[in-house]
Amino acid sequence: MTSPGRGPVPAAKTVTAPDRGSLPVLVARGLTKRYGHVTALGGTDLTLRRQEVLAVIGDNGAGKSTLIKCLSGAVVPDEGTIEVDGRQVAFRGPLDARAAGIETVYQHLAIAPARDIAANLYLGRELRRKGFAGWGLRLLDRKAMRANTRELLDSLGLLTIQSLDQAAETLSGGQRQGIAVARAAAFGSRVVIMDEPTAALGVKESRKVLDLILEIKNRGIPVILISHDMPHVFEVADRIHIQRLGRRIACVPTADITMPEAVALMTGASQPGPEHIQD
Numbered sequence: 090m091t092s093p094g095r096g097p098v099p100a101a102k103t104v105t106a107p108d109r110g111s112l113p114v115l116v117a118r119g120l121t122k123r124y125g126h127v128t129a130l131g132g133t134d135l136t137l138r139r140q141e142v143l144a145v146i147g148d149n150g151a152g153k154s155t156l157i158k159c160l161s162g163a164v165v166p167d168e169g170t171i172e173v174d175g176r177q178v179a180f181r182g183p184l185d186a187r188a189a190g191i192e193t194v195y196q197h198l199a200i201a202p203a204r205d206i207a208a209n210l211y212l213g214r215e216l217r218r219k220g221f222a223g224w225g226l227r228l229l230d231r232k233a234m235r236a237n238t239r240e241l242l243d244s245l246g247l248l249t250i251q252s253l254d255q256a257a258e259t260l261s262g263g264q265r266q267g268i269a270v271a272r273a274a275a276f277g278s279r280v281v282i283m284d285e286p287t288a289a290l291g292v293k294e295s296r297k298v299l300d301l302i303l304e305i306k307n308r309g310i311p312v313i314l315i316s317h318d319m320p321h322v323f324e325v326a327d328r329i330h331i332q333r334l335g336r337r338i339a340c341v342p343t344a345d346i347t348m349p350e351a352v353a354l355m356t357g358a359s360q361p362g363p364e365h366i367q368d
């Protein structure tokens with residue numbers, strides 16, 4: 090289209106609001122984290138789609154936990170960007186990420202050893218009493234927290250804990266891990282991240298965690314699962330992100346790769362091709 094003397098007139102653009110439905114929930118680009126001479130992350134990317142379980146696999150020291158810590162605010166990257174629902178974020182600490190709906194089960198569990206189970210579950214988001222006792226005197230609603238904790242643990246069928254009054258330090262490793270998983274499942278509203286959630290669990294409890302991961306996904310919340318357990322990964326993941334020497338070298342639908350192929354890429358026995366990055 091042209092108008093006399095003015096040159097071409099651009100056609101009117103239809104501006105549509107970004108389609109949230111197709112937007113990835115979480116996108117990280119070029120994340121870099123150095124500790125002195127050690128490069129834990131050397132410019133890694135990650136994309137988490139809606140309604141998926143994304144497994145992150147890689148050898149020891151590949152940067153999986155550091156990547157997760159950047160996404161959960163526990164580590165501030167030296168370089169790179171993170172977007173949540175299309176908006177760039179700069180988490181200064183784990184509370185920022187939690188406020189954005191990202192809950193994380195860390196590989197090395199962050200629990201308060203001397204506090205009881207309900208206190209650990211509600212750590213940082215304690216329920217206050219109603220009325221002035223709550224907002225004025227800041228009194229905690231311990232009764233409600235205990236009742237909710239008991240209900241949550243029963244409904245997950247995850248724990249073999251005998252008394253809610255037990256201090257976390259007296260729990261077994263697997264029971265502690267169960268609490269961390271329960272906490273993430275209960276409070277994750279946008280993304281749930283689990284770094285080796287079954288490492289300390291028995292066969293039965295691991296099964297529960299895998300079921301829980303699928304249940305969280307079915308609730309519409311995507312999950313990032315870091316695991317060395319290949320059968321677990323291949324059972325629950327929709328896509329597999331392979332981390333090697335601080336970078337993402339592959340990201341493929343689980344259906345497009347076999348276990349030996351994934352392990353070969355992970356260990357460097359085979360080299361990734363362009364078909365191995367499918368964001």
Ligand SMILES: Nc1ncnc2c1ncn2[C@@H]1O[C@H](COP(=O)(O)OP(=O)(O)OP(=O)(O)O)[C@@H](O)[C@H]1O
Nearest residue numbers: 124127128129147148149150151152153154155156
């Ligand atoms: N706080 C730190 N100080 C120094 N080096 C660190 C620190 N955290 C991580 N690293 C180093 O960064 C690299 C990546 O570590 P990271 O914990 O992210 O690996 P990972 O893939 O989670 O390994 P694993 O499978 O053993 O859990 C390793 O070489 C590690 O030694």
Ligand SMILES: [Mg+2]
Nearest residue numbers: 153154155196
């Ligand atoms: Mg790790």
